Amino acid sequence: MKEKNYRTIVMRPEDSVAVALEEIPAKTKLTVTLPDKKTKEIILKETILFGHKFAIKLVTAGSTILKYGEVIGKAIRDIEEGEHVHVHNLEGVRGRGDKVVGNK
DSSP states (O other): OOOOOOOOEOOOOSSSSESSEEEEEEOOOEEEEEEEEEEEEEEOOOOOOOEEEESOOEEEEEEEEEETTEEEEEESSBTTTOEESSTTTEETTOOOOSSSOOOO
């Protein structure tokens, strides 16, 4: 039986996440196509819903997370390859007035 080819997208070489273009079950071994046309095999640690992100490489705590070449937040803990990236392990940094130096 042929395995399903799940659709994902990675836009920029520096991206740390891919976006699922359909729901992908946990423990799926999938091949992600990177912007340079190389591929990378990743085993998902949990189900990834349509439009959600998963790490395509280790993201260490405190480091920025890039999607489409843009910073979307920072990791609040280490995020392993194949792990869902969402509010439970990412802190948004855009528009955070409380993070501006001199703000009370």
